[in-house]
Amino acid sequence: MSRKYNVLVIALALFFIFAIESYAAPTISSINGKISGGESVSIVGNDFGTRSNTPIKWDNFENGVLGERLSTQGYATYTGTSGDSHRYSNHFVYSGKQAAIKSGKDNNFVASGVNNLSLDEMYLSFWFRWDATGSASRVNKILRVTSGTNMYNSWPGLWYTGNGMSTWHYYGSVDDNERTTQKDMSFIPKKNTWNRLELYYKHSTGTSSNGIVRWWWNGSPAGESVNVRTRIDNNKKIKNIIFPAMPDANQGGDFWFGIDDLYIDRTQARVEMCVGSTWSQRGKCDIQIPTSWTNTQIGIRVNEGTMQNSGRYYLYVVNPTGSANQSGVPITFNTSSGGSTPPPLSPPKNLRIVNP
Numbered sequence: 001m002s003r004k005y006n007v008l009v010i011a012l013a014l015f016f017i018f019a020i021e022s023y024a025a026p027t028i029s030s031i032n033g034k035i036s037g038g039e040s041v042s043i044v045g046n047d048f049g050t051r052s053n054t055p056i057k058w059d060n061f062e063n064g065v066l067g068e069r070l071s072t073q074g075y076a077t078y079t080g081t082s083g084d085s086h087r088y089s090n091h092f093v094y095s096g097k098q099a100a101i102k103s104g105k106d107n108n109f110v111a112s113g114v115n116n117l118s119l120d121e122m123y124l125s126f127w128f129r130w131d132a133t134g135s136a137s138r139v140n141k142i143l144r145v146t147s148g149t150n151m152y153n154s155w156p157g158l159w160y161t162g163n164g165m166s167t168w169h170y171y172g173s174v175d176d177n178e179r180t181t182q183k184d185m186s187f188i189p190k191k192n193t194w195n196r197l198e199l200y201y202k203h204s205t206g207t208s209s210n211g212i213v214r215w216w217w218n219g220s221p222a223g224e225s226v227n228v229r230t231r232i233d234n235n236k237k238i239k240n241i242i243f244p245a246m247p248d249a250n251q252g253g254d255f256w257f258g259i260d261d262l263y264i265d266r267t268q269a270r271v272e273m274c275v276g277s278t279w280s281q282r283g284k285c286d287i288q289i290p291t292s293w294t295n296t297q298i299g300i301r302v303n304e305g306t307m308q309n310s311g312r313y314y315l316y317v318v319n320p321t322g323s324a325n326q327s328g329v330p331i332t333f334n335t336s337s338g339g340s341t342p343p344p345l346s347p348p349k350n351l352r353i354v355n356p
Contacts (some may be wrong), residue, residue, distance in 0.1 A: 038304075
């Protein structure tokens, strides 16, 4: 066998080994610590992938002063018209005692958000609720993700818009003249109901069409665009996020737009506690807050969200490729976990049944 052939065989073997490692679903062997709000818990297993230890931002809006604007805690403000931005409020809350809520009348393109990011890849999650009296707004700018000094209009960008809160769609633009993606969303959130919105946004490289945009509502896919061009310059980064929402002409009434449990990260690798026992049917989930992360061990600070004491839930780890353990590891909230999780049962071998 020639040396060239041996080198080729070794190269192919290494390729398949690393490919399998890159895309293997995580497995969890043990969970240690008390499953209770604010407690530290350790998760041990394999194929968690690698990432930074902590997220870019986690905020349940409990630390702000009731009635004050979010800008008092370092959030940016976009001012497109007259009106008020988001404030710390208890008008309605998802978890805890406060949420970030914007209220007002008619045309109000003023909103809080986050700026000065510099990301090629982003995962975003928050709980969202809206209410309005009178006629629904003609247009509601639910979410904007942009890349320049202008928080509202800077390309490349991603926009999520509702028309009268009845038809919602998203679109992305490489520049002012080229819109690369536009699709209707498969889910319309109803009034007076908390719903979780997730976005995974990964920029394309150079002029290649390898960008990814994925949306979820309440853990279910709501829309996606894959293998698309999202930018033409690698120096253009994800920089700004404007929170919901900017309504246009909410005639004859008032409106309220609220978010809670905001999570921003540079990767989709994360930990979730859910009501469903399988990832494909996970149902309602509350994201957990990582404090350390390696391929075999994760530390989290428990986010109780709206979990009930002594309730039964299931834990999942999502790695950087978006793969998760398909069967959730059962946990009981407000109790201590420790030791190994039992392996799945295997069928008996060499079993012989003899009739009496």
